[in-house]
Amino acid sequence: MSGWLRARRIESVVEAVGDTPLLQLRSVTKNAPDVPVYAKLEFENPGGSVKDRAALRMILDAQKDGRLTKGKRLIDSTSGNTGVAYSLFGAALGIRVTLVMPSNVSQARKDIARAFGTEIIFSDPLEGSDGAMRLAKKIVEEDPDRWFYPDQYANPSNPLAHYYGTGPEILRDVGDRITHFVAGLGTSGTMMGTARRLKEHHRPIRCVAVEPDSPFHGLEGLKHMASSIVPPIYDPKLHDEVFPVSTEDGWDMADRLAREEGLHVGHSSGANVFAAVKIAERLQAEGKPGCVVVIVADRGDRYFSPLRWEKKYVW
Amino acid sequence: MDTIVRIPAALRTLTGGADEVKASGKTVGEVIEDLERRHPGLKDRLLDEKGVRRFINIYVGEEDVRFTGGLATELKAGDQISIIPAIAGG
Numbered sequence: 001m002s003g004w005l006r007a008r009r010i011e012s013v014v015e016a017v018g019d020t021p022l023l024q025l026r027s028v029t030k031n032a033p034d035v036p037v038y039a040k041l042e043f044e045n046p047g048g049s050v051k052d053r054a055a056l057r058m059i060l061d062a063q064k065d066g067r068l069t070k071g072k073r074l075i076d077s078t079s080g081n082t083g084v085a086y087s088l089f090g091a092a093l094g095i096r097v098t099l100v101m102p103s104n105v106s107q108a109r110k111d112i113a114r115a116f117g118t119e120i121i122f123s124d125p126l127e128g129s130d131g132a133m134r135l136a137k138k139i140v141e142e143d144p145d146r147w148f149y150p151d152q153y154a155n156p157s158n159p160l161a162h163y164y165g166t167g168p169e170i171l172r173d174v175g176d177r178i179t180h181f182v183a184g185l186g187t188s189g190t191m192m193g194t195a196r197r198l199k200e201h202h203r204p205i206r207c208v209a210v211e212p213d214s215p216f217h218g219l220e221g222l223k224h225m226a227s228s229i230v231p232p233i234y235d236p237k238l239h240d241e242v243f244p245v246s247t248e249d250g251w252d253m254a255d256r257l258a259r260e261e262g263l264h265v266g267h268s269s270g271a272n273v274f275a276a277v278k279i280a281e282r283l284q285a286e287g288k289p290g291c292v293v294v295i296v297a298d299r300g301d302r303y304f305s306p307l308r309w310e311k312k313y314v315w
Numbered sequence: 316m317d318t319i320v321r322i323p324a325a326l327r328t329l330t331g332g333a334d335e336v337k338a339s340g341k342t343v344g345e346v347i348e349d350l351e352r353r354h355p356g357l358k359d360r361l362l363d364e365k366g367v368r369r370f371i372n373i374y375v376g377e378e379d380v381r382f383t384g385g386l387a388t389e390l391k392a393g394d395q396i397s398i399i400p401a402i403a404g405g
Contacts, residue, residue: 104399104400125400126334216323218400
C-alpha cells in the first residue's frame with residue numbers, strides 16, 4: 001500500500017510529480033485471470049494528469065539552458081491537460097502562462113487553467129488541435145523575444161520526462177514480469193520516452209500504441225496520426241504495434257472502470273485499458289504468460305462538460 | 316433552400332477539402348440526409364442508430380440543436396450549420 005500513501009514532506013508542488021501508483025485491475029480483466037494488468041495512475045500527479053511530467057521537464061530544462069528567462073511568457077497550444085500542468089507550475093515557479101486551445105475544449109479545463117491565472121486564447125474549433133498549434137506558432141513568430149514556446153509536440157524534454165521517470169518507475173514496480181506496455185498517442189511523448197527506456201531492458205517488452213480508429217473521434221487527448229500533423233518527436237519504430245480503438249469501446253471501458261474498479265478515468269484512458277484487456281485476453285487464450293502495464297492518463301471528471309457520461313443519453 | 320454547413324478539419328476528406336458545403340432541407344435531419352447524397356459517408360460519421368453521435372455537437376447559428384429539437388430543428392433562410400466535435404484531440 002505504500003505507493004498510495006504520499007507520506008513525504010515536500011518543499012514545492014513540483015516535487016509531487018511522478019512516482020505514481022501501479023494498481024492491479026481485478027474486475028474488467030476477469031476473462032484473463034492469469035495475465036495481470038496494472039494501471040499506472042497518472043491522475044495522482046498534482047495537476048491530475050500524465051502531462052505534469054512533460055510540462056515540468058520542459059520548463060526546468062529550458063530554465064537550465066537559458067531558453068526560459070525571467071520576464072518571458074510561456075505559450076503553447078494544448079487541448080487541456082498540458083495547459084493545466086503549465087498553469088500549475090507557472091504559478092508555483094513565477095512564470096506567466098498563455099495557452100492556445102480550440103474553443104470546444106471542455107469548460108472544466110478552461111476553468112482550471114484560468115484558476116491559476118493563465119491567459120487563454122481560443123482557436124477555431126473546426127480546425128481542432130492542429131489549428132491551435134498553427135495559431136500559437138503565428139503568435140510567437142510575430143514577437144519571438146516575448147515568448148518561451150515549449151512546443152510540446154517537438155520538444156525532446158517531453159519524452160525525456162518519461163525516459164527518466166515513467167519507464168524506470170514501471171521497471172522498479174513490476175521488474176522482469178512486464179511483457180507489454182500500453183499507452184495512447186497524443187504528442188506521443190509518453191510512448192516515445194517510456195518505450196525507449198523499456199527497450200533497454202534486458203528482456204523484450206512489447207510496446208503497444210493506442211490510437212483512435214477514425215480521424216473524427218471522441219477520445220480527447222489522442223491523435224489519429226494518419227490524418228494529423230505528425231509530431232516531430234514521434235518515431236513509429238519505437239513501438240511494436242498500433243492498436244486502433246473506437247470511441248464507443250473507449251467510452252464503455254471508462255464507464256466499466258468507474259463502476260467495477262472505482263476508477264473514474266478519462267476516455268483516452270478507457271481506450272488504453274480496453275486495448276490492455278484485449279491483449280491480456282489474447283495471451284490468456286493462447287496460454288501464454290504475460291503482464292501488461294497500461295497508462296491511465298487522467299480522471300473522468302475533467303470531461304463532465306460538454307460531454308455526457310450517461311450512456312443512454314439520446315437526443 | 317440551401318443551407319451552408321461548416322465542416323470540421325477531420326471530416327474534410329469527405330468534402331474534397333472544403334470547409335463549407337451547401338445542402339438543402341427544412342430541418343437539420345433533412346440537411347444531413349442531403350449531405351449524405353452529396354458527400355457519401357458523412358451521415359455515418361455524424362449519426363449512429365440512436366441519433367447524433369455522443370461526441371458531436373451540431374449548431375444552427377450559435378444554438379446547440381440538442382436544446383432546440385435535435386434533428387427535427389427547423390431551419391430558416393440564412394441559417395448556418397456548424398458540425399463541431401465535442402472534444403479537441405491532441
